[in-house]
Amino acid sequence: MEEMQGMRGASGEAFRLPSLAEMRLAIGFGLFHGWLIAMLTYFGVPSFGFGSALPAGLFLIGGAGGALLGAFVSQRHIRLMFFGRDVLLVLSSCGLFVAVAVPGVAASAACCVVGGVLCGLLHCSYGLATLAFSKASYVRIISLATVVASAVALLSLLAGVGSFPIAAQAAVVLALQLLSNLLLKDSLEGRFGGFGAGASPPVGAASSSVPTGAGCSGSVGAKDGSTGRFLRLMLAVFLFGIVSRGCDAFSLSSYTGVLFSSLALFSSHIVAAVLMVVFVGMKTRSRDLSLFYRFALPCAGAGFVLLALPLASVPASSFFAVFLVGVGYESINLTAWVLTSYAAKVSAAPARYFGLYAAVTYLSMLAGKALSYSLAPVAGTAAAFVGLVCVVVLVVIAFVVLPEDQVRLFEGSLRLSDDERAEGEAFAERCRLFAAAYGLTERETEVMGLLAKGRTLRVIADRLTISKGTAGTHISNIYRKTDVHKQQDLIDLFEAFSR
Template sequence: MGSQGEQSAGAKLLGIKGDLVDYVMVIVGFGLCRAWIVSCLSASVASFGPRTDWVFLLAGAASASLTAMAMTRFVGSLPRMHERLTDVMTGLILGSAVCIPAAAWLDSSTLLLLGLIIGGAGAGLLQVIWGERFAAQNLFFSLACAPAAAIVTGIVLAMSSTDNQLTFVVIPILSLLLLVLECKRCKIEWKTGLPEGMVEDDVADSIISPDEHGVLRDRMRLGKDSAKLMLSIMVFSFLVRIFDAFPISGDDPFAMVGGSGAFSLVIVGAIFLAISFLLKDRMNVSFAYRLSVPIMIAGLIAMALLFEQRTYFSVLAVSVGYELFDILSWVLFGEIARRIGRNAAPYVFGIGVTFTFIGMAAGYVLSAVLTPLVNAGDVTIGTVALISVLCLAVVAFMVLPESAVASILSIKKPSKKSEAPKEEAEDETMPAITLEAKCNGIAEECGLTPREEEVLTFLARGRTLSIVARDLHIAKNTARTHIEKIYQKTGIHKQQELIDYVEEWEPEIALQERAAE
């Protein structure tokens, strides 16, 4: 019984959830968001020489971390949070779209710094909320969207230019509009329309939902392996960005397709996407991690031992390895959010974006410090590369081994040898079926849609219409329609009767009733 339930859940997890429009909107919108971020890192004015990329990144890290902190204090009150976040995010993005082009036209360093600060803050929020769209779907959705978005980012970067100021206007606004459209399709109601200081109808109602063990939690926390992932993405980002300011020898062989950076995004995204679709349920996501570290190390060793300088091929190797890990990180962020709970996405992606941006900013700052030392001959690129190799090895083997990556994923397949003993043990112990598993079985039996199954789980926990609408970020009329359809399909007309039905439901009883019919 347990084995069949796991197989059914696994099949459902790896099936394509949602239609093609959802895929396209998330892929294009998130890809445009990442392309805008990369473009802003290169923004400059003629009269201002110092690097400004770290300013943009630190502002983004600050906004993402504040989002994560707010999530730990307002668990469950996502409509109110989204009302604040979206208003602030929209204002920041529009402000950046004005300030950065104006800085270039007026040759103003003050406007440039202002545009980068508010743009970085807006970019941090935009990535977090796009992350929610990853976590709202299943693992296969993330496996398809994350690499495909990398391809879109590479293509947009290849086609655009930071010399064209429309890049800083059109790209972020298009990403924002696609986010709005996608959320409207998902019936997310961000504007609560309530007076200040109030949440949904009943202020006295708890906004904290129990976890799968029935334990009420007033704060969200990352698990040990998830925390290791966050630390590792920061270290990887830091090590890769150290080399960005060092000169590259030779002509870029990928100049015709937008340069090495854009080419690495496209090629890695295409490979990751192809593997995901070809293997599907046999996909071992940690395989990407197994590839990324050796490829990055190979590129760094090429700098250190073969050329003592940065060549485009060594840069490409480092970029390919890093992009593999970056795509994998976004897949894992979504999986962590789904594991913690339905409202955890802003918290998880907020922390993920924070650590990534801090690592990148620190790498750019150290790069600016090391560049004059390298030019003076006091430090060699080879020395920096070898130290980076050592750091990568420490992270890969001591901080985030492959077993830690695999543990984050919810799909764990037992070996053929261990299947029979497990089934026997399950028959002996007869573990209790979780509420979620019962609702999943009832949904399959009665033909409920995925959204109706989510509503059913809330009703089975005794939640009211207001709480269902609030926690699923949908309008009350939409929630009421879902509830009516659930009652129609199950033949039940009262919530208490529905709760009793879910509590008493057993797979064997359902099969017997079906056979009798």
């Protein structure tokens, strides 16, 4: 599609509408989320009894397990994960037929667990598929996917799928499951089976033959604090997910009404996706994600305050409260997904980031649902207390767990342009060749890369998280092996070697 001139996204690339490849992936990702919502909302409930939390709980436990499996699959065995996902797809599809043909708790429980594990692996797979595109595409893909998922959920809600016979519910679930997998496999062909037009290499970091330390790698990792910020981001998602899903207690108790709450929630997700495009996709400022994050917390806080007020019992007020909480929660999720994609793009183990993000999401939903069922009996009388506790949790997230400046620093450390990444990879290759020529160890190669960039002893020790004495020993060994006496001589030697 033609680019829309005059608008530039956060990465500096001119804003444009999604390409066909991006739309295909986004629609598949959206159908995947629609399937997730259907499994959590409809299928299995008739077997366990209306209002039962067990089907959703089993599905989320399976999802967290599948995501963790995907997170710890090494890059060389990534195709094994795809094979396991295909096997689970067959088992899950067959399980749906068994659950319909032989209704009962056992069949539905097995179907929920297998479907959950498949869901976790799919979450990782869709994340990996996005890496075939440039970073500027991530906002377009996740925003469109959110709109598709919410539209599917709204249509299912308005069509009354939850009241359909279990066979009809299974047909809806199966259709969403197969369509999302079909579109995913099509997208992954361009990533792991030969890149399609416009696709970038699968991993933004240096190849496995290049040392991946802070000195010689184009990747970003623990050495610049990115890992710590990613863990803080995951903690924020976990806490926010618990309090947001905990507010489902108000709909379970008919305080707001299931229909009103669901309409407000799914509508809020669409609004959050549109706002993300406005905040991030069409702006020229470098702090777009942090600004979007700054907007999310007060928005959710306003919703929690509304729930705490006496007016919350008024349908219009409760609808607006759930809507605001939903916009805030989905904004946090969208921010976390984009940052996770950035981190995976420059990592030698991208599946780990997507797997951990998915696992945290499922576990937060599980804990939040458990909390909502616990609060449901007292939701009508304890609304003020619950709302205020949620506001306190938001304050802790905003000022302690993940302040806005941490989001800005995290984004800044990951937002490498294509030229910067190519330059980093070329430097890493020169480091590898130089190290091979002079017999440097892997750690000495890392130190040498930092020395070649003019870094001091203190900076090297901090960057590699080693003592100054250890860093000094490595520097002495490098000087001895390269037959130089000071840092400038090493820099001159490295530059001459690289010509």
